[in-house]
Amino acid sequence: MRTRSREPQTLGSDGTLERMARILAARNIDPAAVTSVEEPEPAPLDALLTRIPSRYQGAVADHPKALAWVREVAEAAVAPGIGARRQVATGPSLLMAGVVGAGKTWQAYGAIRRLVQEGIGVRWRATTAADLYAELRPGSDTDSERVLASYSRVPLLILDDLGAARSTEFVEEQTYRLINRRYNHELPTLVTTNLRIGDLRAHLGDRVASRLSQMTERVEFEPVDRRRQRRAA
Ligand SMILES: Nc1ncnc2c1ncn2[C@@H]1O[C@H](COP(=O)(O)OP(=O)(O)OP(=O)(O)O)[C@@H](O)[C@H]1O
Ligand SMILES: [Mg+2]
Numbered sequence: 001m002r003t004r005s006r007e008p009q010t011l012g013s014d015g016t017l018e019r020m021a022r023i024l025a026a027r028n029i030d031p032a033a034v035t036s037v038e039e040p041e042p043a044p045l046d047a048l049l050t051r052i053p054s055r056y057q058g059a060v061a062d063h064p065k066a067l068a069w070v071r072e073v074a075e076a077a078v079a080p081g082i083g084a085r086r087q088v089a090t091g092p093s094l095l096m097a098g099v100v101g102a103g104k105t106w107q108a109y110g111a112i113r114r115l116v117q118e119g120i121g122v123r124w125r126a127t128t129a130a131d132l133y134a135e136l137r138p139g140s141d142t143d144s145e146r147v148l149a150s151y152s153r154v155p156l157l158i159l160d161d162l163g164a165a166r167s168t169e170f171v172e173e174q175t176y177r178l179i180n181r182r183y184n185h186e187l188p189t190l191v192t193t194n195l196r197i198g199d200l201r202a203h204l205g206d207r208v209a210s211r212l213s214q215m216t217e218r219v220e221f222e223p224v225d226r227r228r229q230r231r232a233a
Contacts, residue, residue, distance in 0.1 A: 070111050127158070
């Protein structure tokens with residue numbers, strides 16, 4: 001049975017174009033005008049924001065330390081070539097610590113949006129620590145070394161809810177490998193946690209806690225759960 005014709009069929013073949021021209025002429029529409037109102041290509045900068053989860057699509061970083069971090073990372077951004085958009089390179093990191101619902105994840109996504117709005121090319125990834133450990137666990141259907149490498153090397157990482165997963169030797173070791181690489185290469189990392197630094201030390205070991213305390217600026221939040229506050233209002 002023949003399933004394909006010998007001649008390749010192309011979209012927009014002469015017949016289609018002629019038919020379209022006839023339809024436009026019948027409606028008194030200039031074909032040139034149709035071309036000029038075509039949907040614009042999505043701007044590459046907007047494309048950087050499409051992976052932000054819907055809840056945080058409108059996030060605005062307004063914490064003074066988040067804004068200061070954006071400034072520093074933007075100043076350190078480097079253009080890979082003449083006329084190219086500046087890209088996030090090295091820079092400081094933040095440890096956003098506070099109670100459940102304080103607005104930590106909101107500030108983290110808000111900071112990424114702000115960088116993009118300032119015209120900086122931001123290659124970024126975001127994961128909760130618990131999701132990352134699940135991806136790295138032996139037996140998960142991912143190549144764990146590649147997964148760890150991609151989170152370790154991405155120029156900007158949101159590492160959400162550090163310390164929320166049960167502490168095990170595996171969790172401690174994988175966190176150490178991730179944080180150590182980002183520490184060594186001074187890659188900007190936005191860490192959020194519900195734990196105090198002392199509890200992080202108990203949870204993830206002294207190596208992780210020591211590196212975090214040097215590489216991050218601590219951002220404190222009002223001890224208010226905004227999720228419950230909103231319901232009560
Ligand atoms: N500055 C803000 N303006 C408006 N809404 C906010 C702001 N900060 C946080 N929110 C909203 O409050 C809720 C809680 O914020 P978020 O998820 O960032 O908290 P969190 O500190 O990350 O909590 P958790 O520790 O449970 O992950 C969300 O619905 C978020 O959209
Ligand atoms: Mg959060």
